[in-house]
Amino acid sequence: MHEHDVIVVGAGGAGLRAAVAANEEGADVALVSKLHPVRSHTGAAEGGINAVLRDGDSFESHAEDTMKGSDYLGDAPAIETLCHQSPKETVQLEHWGMAFSRDDDGRMSQRPFGGLSFPRTTYAGAETGHHLLHTMYEQVVKRGITVYDEWYVSRLAVTDHAEPEDRECHGVVAYDVQTGKVDAFKARNGVILATGGPGQVYDHTTNAVANTGDGPAMAYRAGVPLEDMEFIQFHPTTLPSTGVLITEGVRGEGGILYNAEGERFMFEGGYAKNVGELASRDVVARAELTEINEGRGFEDDYVHLDMRHLGEERITDRLENIIHLSEDFEGVNPLEDPMRVKPGQHYAMGGIEVSENGETCIGGLYAAGECACVSVHGSNRLGGNALPELIVFGARAGRHAAGKEMETAEIETGPAASIGSGDVDTPVSPGSIDTSEDGVAADGGQAGDDRATDGGAVVGMDETVERALDQEQARIEHLLEKDEGVQHADIRSKLQESMTENVNVFRNEEGLKQALRDIREAREAYQDVYVNDPSRTFNTDLQHTIETRNLIDLAEAITLSALARTEFRGAHWREEYQDRDDENWIKHTMLAWNEGSPDLYYAPVILDGEDKSYEPKERHY
Amino acid sequence: MSTQLQRTETEGDESPQEQRLERKSLAEGEREAQRTEEESTGDETPHVHLKVFRYDPEVEAKREPRFDDFRVPAPQGTTVLDALMYARDEFDSTLTFRHSCRQAVCGSDALFINGSQRLGCQTQIQDLDQRPVRVEPLPHQEVEKDLVVDMEHFYDQMEAVEPYFQGETPDEEEQLQSRENREKVKMSTRCIWCGACQSSCNIAAGDNEYLGPAAINKAYRFAMDEREDDDIKKHRMNILEQEHGVWRCQTQFSCTEVCPKDIPLTEHIQEMKREAVKDNLKFW
Incomplete structure (x- = not known):
């Protein structure tokens, strides 16, 4: 078993920035990633980093643009935090040597981007993400931060308390892709999820093959709600x-x-x-x-x-x-x-519900970057606002997890923040299928799935981590020992096709319902999934099989949330509902796994900023 | 229906001539098989025959390295990575290779394709002359399984050159950098750590401690950056001038030829040699 103060899962821009911030606060931090850090998909980001750095530009302008871009579904405290801290974080990258493009006077170059009222997208050629990723990894090397690369985190170690807000995350379970060894990572302070986007839910995506939304899927099953998943x-x-x-x-x-x-x-x-x-x-x-x-x-x-x-x-x-x-x-x-x-x-605006400090409703569990929803982007992200989100909120999550005193967040998380439950008419029942005979759910159920049947609740730190390790070992054994059935590639490709067909730019009720039927079919097929490769060495067949389970859960969350939202806002267009409905729909969609019976509710959107209130206006460009 | 050919072979001691003949006959057989299949199915999609290196120390049948044959559809635009993914997803899910971004920026899928180091995702099947297309793991690195090699040594070399900015920075303001200087380091900053150069380098193959082209390029990236001062540059030159540093390079240009990001690696190494000479001359 490994033990550190802070465990960061994922080593793209947000994860690396979080690790450096936690390290600077004196924490013993480790990065655990299924890829070597420089392989992360932050490297594919091209455009730039929105930051207010010049005369004539202002925080207020950046915040207004972002709120308008979000179609009034972003939270003002998150947006204002982003706009205020992006310049400092961007200059920090420059101080770490990042090779920004330069103007004739030697300053960092900025260019116009969609939806911006000032050319504030700070760039390094058309490969800004590549430079950001490598610069951040250089800082990790400089500090000697421990990196477990090619370790695939497949389960969170979370206590059994009945209410998600009472639960604590004490670590993660991962397996070494190179050797197949399953091991636990105990986190004395906290776990930060920074696993990136879920683009592989779709078949025509800019996202990497590795972008399977592992963090959101694990957090969801552990009890953290997924926020605004319909906004893709x-x-x-x-x-x-x-x-x-x-x-x-x-x-x-x-x-x-x-x-x-x-x-x-x-x-x-x-x-x-x-x-x-x-x-x-x-x-x-x-x-x-x-x-x-x-x-x-x-x-x-x-x-x-x-x-x-x-x-x-x-x-x-x-x-x-x-x-x-x-x-x-x-x-x-x-x-x-x-x-x-x-x-x-290209991008998921939604994700793991977090506060401006990266906290989820589960104690000791944080999230930052694309896998999280803070929410800066609301129903539509502006170009150039993803990279500042990684560094601003990555750093904040890292500091908070390391124990730094920070102001209490304005954004409340968890079911306590609910402003009413949602209602959605589904053609098939969503959620888990329980066909387990030997105590191991065929689809590799999560800690929460066993909560009801496990007898005494597990709440201590060590026993929580050990139990998670046992469960994950059993799940992996089960997948490897089964020698016939369905292969993940068949399930995954059908799921991706249906999502691309039915839950795309243009959506209607019939298509969304068809997607739910297809997702259910995928879930049923997954009960019979098996891993053909018997080897423990670099078993990508096993890794992709576990990822596919995550894709099923996320596809369902996206589609359920989309079906429930009966309006047209930002990236979410509905054939039957052609107008933005501010009276009923200025609220965040929350979907909780609820031990396998997904529960839909809503949380307030905060339009009141520090010094001003953002009035929803009609959006024209 | 599986269209995977069942033929396997073990690497033998055949002469290059024999190997060429074998390739030729295989290619003929392949074309014949393709014609037959297209006639019977009416399928006009062109296919490609891949010979893929297989090895897994843990699995009895793969302990002896071998080549497997796959015949996969390859319409215009198909890359070697696409073809490998197709072979894996449709025929053999145990086929193992690293890949992620599919767009030549993550650097995961450097492979030995038809005898040269290339990124699988960046290599169009139609641009390859030789059939069947041979896909092997990067040479000079230990094979872990199939096309996956151990990259640890490469990473160690990269990190041995202190690959991070070490300048003194002002508190809040950005540092200025001239456009010319940014242009000077631009190509060196493109490196995606794929390891193709290291694998192609004869010197690195013979001298395990040689820093290698990628690491020297990384040092160049910082040494040439005007935001670092002369003391740091001196420190960087000390690292590069060590016994297994820049002087080992024999300017064979193999690294430059294979670099998928077109970084002029050999030139950068030569420039560091010149810097080292200049530096040493100061003491005369």
Whole structure:
């Protein structure tokens, strides 16, 4: 068994920043990640970091833009924290040597981005995430922080108290991908989940294969509600064949979108009469798909993004990486021809419910980054606001977990913050299927699943960790010993297809219900899942099988939340409900696992900031 | 229906000529098989024949290294990584390789493809001349299983050059850096730690302690950054001038040839050698 003060799960931007912050507070911190840190998907972020650094810009402006972008579903304390602390954190990255692009006067370069009223997206070419990730890992190396790389965390060690708010997280269980050894990691202070997005729920995504939402799925099953899961961002410019991201920076620098009839549809189609291509991502993604669905796309599949008029020199200076991506992954040289683009799943606005200090409702359990929902982004994230979220809230979670005195958070978490329960008519019952015979749920149930049947409640630190280790060993044995059944790849691909078909940019009740039926089918199939590879050495078959369970739970949470929200807000468009309904729907969707019988309730949106109140206005770009 | 060919082979002592002949005959057989199949199914999708290295010390049948053959659909745009994923998901879930981002930035899937180090995700099947496409783990590294190699030594070398910024920084203000200086270090900052260069380097193969191209490039990235001062640069040069440092490089350019991010690694190593000479001349 390993033991540290703070265990950080995941080693992308948020996890690395959290680890450095905890280390600076004097904590003994360890990073546990299924990938070596530099393989994390933060490295694929391209555009930049929104930070108020220049005369003429202001915190208030950044906060207003973010609140408007969120379609008034972001929480003011989270947004104001982000806007206030992003400049300091961005300069901190510079002090750690990050290779930002530079202006002629030697200062860090900034550029316009969608939905921003000032060009405040601070960038390093079109590979800002790559530079951020490597700079942060360098700081981890410098400090000698312990890294368990290629260790896959598959269970949280959480006590058995009946109410989630009374539970404590005392560590995690992981297995060493290289040897198959299952081991426990005890956390004296706390566990920080920083596992990234759940993009693999979809089949056309900019996300890495590793982005399977392990953190949200584990936290959900341990009793933490998932917040606003229906809000999935579809990025307007991804390559049609692979889903590889083409940065919004292309449009920020002046790139133009054309349909097959040669029209600059963002203006000519009336989608965003003022700012055209620089509207918010949800607006541009819907515009593109409308053009394609109405027969004005190329090959009924994509539109053109043209940046040739910017000239080779400017493109090479600011967007060089885009030339390589378009050439290598789509076979189009963007200096000679327009790029092909279409919307693709990119980001989850929702996630593990946390406060501004990264706390969940379970004691000692934190979350930061894309896996968390604080909520800065509400129903739609602005480009350039994800990277500052990683560093600002990663650092805050790290400090809090290390024991630093911090102001009590304004955002309350857990069922206590409920403002009423939700109601949703589902065609099949969601949640767990209990067919266990030998005490090991076939789908590898979580601690909570056993709570009711386990006799005496487990509440002590050591016994909680040991019990979790026993359970996880039993689950893995079960998966490895079973020698026939269904393979994860079949379940996963059907799930991804259904989600892409039914829970995409445009949604309707029938499609969402079909998705729930398909998810149920996946869950039933999963009861019979088996791992074909008998080896303990680097068994990716086993890892993908466990990940697939997580994808099923998250797909269900996304779809249930989407079906329940009967309005159109931000990234969530409903055929039957074409208006934003402020009277009934300025509230956060909360979905609690509730020992396998998902429970829907709502929490308040905080529109009152430190010095002002944000009045919901109609959103035009 | 499985279209996986059942043929396996063990690496033998065949001459290059024999190997070429074998490849040729296999390719012919493959084309024949493909034609037959396409006729019978009306399937026009082009397919590719992969020969993939297999090894697992733990599993009886894979203890002896071998090559497995897979025949997978390869429409235009298919990468080697796509083909491997297809083979794994459709035919053999035990086929093991590292991969994550699919867009040449995570650096997980450096492989030995048709005899050269490349990223699987960045290599289009249609750009490869040789059939079948041979996919092997990176040479000069210990194979853990199938296409997965032990990267620990590579990481150790990277970390041996103190790969982190060591400048004195002001309290709140950003430091200034000229566009020229940022341009100077730009290529070196692109490294994704894939290990292709290290694997291609004959010197690194013979001298396990040689820092290697990636680590020297990492040191270059900081040594050339004007935000670090001369004392730190001197310290960095001391690390690079050690017995297993820059002087080991024999400018064979193999690292530069294989780098998937087009970093001029050999040039950077040469520049560090020149810096070292300049530095030493000061004491004369």
